[in-house]
Amino acid sequence: MPDSPLLSRLDLNLLISLDALLTERSVTRAAERLHLSQPALSASLARLRTHFNDPILARRGNAYELTPLAARLTEHTSTALDAARRVFESQATWDPQKSTREFSIYGSDYAFATLGRVVSRLASERAPGVRLRFMLHNPTIVEDAANRLRSADALLIPHGFLADLPYTDLWQDRWVGIRRADDEGDVSMADLAAHPWVLTWHAREAFTSASRQLQQLGIEIRIEAVVESFLAIGTFIEDTPRYGIVHESLATTIERASEVRRFRLPFEATPPLNAMWWHPIHERDPEHAWLRGLFVEAAATMPRR
Structure with a gap:
């Protein structure tokens, strides 16, 4: 393979050093994190700079910043390090009682x-x-x-x-509606359209199937808040006229944490x-x-x- 000679010259410890340097953005802090001397980590940084033909860390006043290349390497480095750990932590036989895997x-x-x-x-x-x-x-x-x-x-x-x-x-699971605790009575489709809403997700690629289904039924709801947490939605609804939609298995927990109550949705929401x-x-x-x-x-x- 054409990459083999290049990889054979690299030391896996450089990947560990690179990850620490990209995370800490400081030779001193990275050395402390790895329990190495500062000269030893400086030597690793020099080898990395030679390999990438890039400074990796560039001084800006009294601090260091990642170069554009280093910023691109950040996510790839952590992914590669995790993959390497998995390779070397693998065992021929595995006993859950003795394992320390994460x-x-x-x-x-x-x-x-x-x-x-x-x-x-x-x-x-x-x-x-x-x-x-x-x-x-x-x-x-x-x-x-x-x-x-x-x-x-x-x-x-x-x-x-x-x-x-x-x-x-x-x-x-099933979907249920959430509203303030003192709001009683059945809820109609007209009520869904008239009340303001709190949604947990609201984007082209992030949504709940029930809220998407409302749109498909022609109900254009008025969204006052979007909170990317199902557990927190009750705090945005209590003492307001707002509605929300949550999973039935989570409804009791939300009712205990906030002054809200569930209600039956007036349409057949597709269960997740x-x-x-x-x-x-x-x-x-x-x-x-x-x-x-x-x-x-x-x-x-x-x-x-």
Whole structure:
């Protein structure tokens, strides 16, 4: 391969040094982070500058800034470092009881507050040394899921956003409306159009299926706020005439945290089917298969809607 001679001359430790330098933007702080002497890290920086033919760190007054090339390298470096860790942490046989692996999962606060907490409890019982890192997704991560999932283990998101990636279905939920606690009575389609709204997501690539369905039914709602959190939506609705839409499995938690109450939607909202998605490179990984099984088992405990 044409890249082999170039790669054979590189030291994997340079990748670790580069990641620390890009994160800390300081030779001194990067050296402290890696428990190295400053001259040793300065030597690594010199080798990196020679390799890339770029300063990497450029002085601006009393501080250093990343060069344009270094800024582009930031995300690639962390991804490459995560991939390298996975390679060298792999084992011929894997025992959950003895493992210290960290699994990283993208998702919304809804997914973490419902299924994630159950998975975390199961993992602590069966693999006490394993750590789960739950990371909030955003539209950029979802759009770039095929690439992001090379270094992360999973993305929890309903069907309708991803394609051409392996997945397993977890559980189906239902949509309910949310309004102030002292607002009573049935809600009509005319009420949905008349009231102001708080939405959790509102963009071409980020939305809830129920809010999109409202548009398809010809209801152009008046949006007063967009908050990218299902758990926080109640605080934006209490003591206001606003409406919102949330998953039924989260409604009780929201009602306890804020002075709001759920109501039945006056249309047949398509229920969201939650799924776990991953990159094909994880398909034969026995550790990842264990994680997938844990999510499927946890999903079986969720209330059936």
